[in-house]
Amino acid sequence: MEFNTNFILGCSAIGAGLAVIAGIGPGIGQGIAAGHAAAAVGRNPGAKSDITSTMLLGQAVAETTGLYGLLIAMLLLFVKPLGK
């Protein structure tokens, strides 16, 4: 079955928009991590640098799933694997 190229490109754009919804999860996760880090600094201000580096490491790892969504959106928009 032959599809119109414009139809495929439009659907790719919609798919790209849906793919970046993946950013919700890391946003919530990073917020929770930052909140707990703030609480930890409040309890133990001496360990501020350790807490900050641990928090940043955990947030950067948690960010990965959101970035996969971004990559899918990028591929759909600019590489256009379906519209060839």
Place this chain on the structure above:
Amino acid sequence: MEQGVLLTESADIDFMIHGVFSYELFGQTVWITTTHICVLIVMLVIIAFCLAANRVVKHASEVPGTFQNIVEMVVEMLDNMIGGVMGKFSPKFRNYIGTIFIFIFLSNISGLFGLRPPTADYGVTFALGIMTFVIIHYNQFKYQKVKGVIAGLCDPWPIWAPINIIGEIAVPISLSLRLFANVLSGTVMMALIYGLLSKIAIIWPGALHIYFDLFSGAIQTYVFCMLTMTYIANACETD
């Protein structure tokens, strides 16, 4: 009808890799791209820094000058970071971690100087991921021996082995994709701002450069080196 650009065609949004010139090698067309040139520039900067540092350290004075101070600060910072994570294994991997740290950091912040960051090309980050993968498994076989590696693969039960193998293969891919996607997202954001808001993008994009290039780049460098060190230290541990 030209389907090339999904965004507005009038704006010159440019964050793609461009080919500069091509040559034939064994019947294949090989392109020299902007990534190669940016990697070369970064390498030249690192080599110049290293030569200068070598000369300064060889004639080190009792009261350090400005440049000697900077070199000592960088080396001390790297030593502390690596020693804090890897403990007794740190002397063997100081060279590798320090090298990739400096390379990734300079690559990430090269967006500040108008280059396209080399780490925003999956070829570069995947090469770094593969290097880490090889080092992890070389050390795993060296320290835990074949028996330990097989025991590690069959961790809870032998039926778990395929999942463990997939987990091992996912390490370099997730490491490299994380770095790549972070730097690429910064590059795309800056290209969109300069392309779509070119009329009013006067001074304030500087603040965004600080965030996307400097802050995000430094964090991602730290994360990449930290995860590499954790994986290698795990592989070295004998129980």
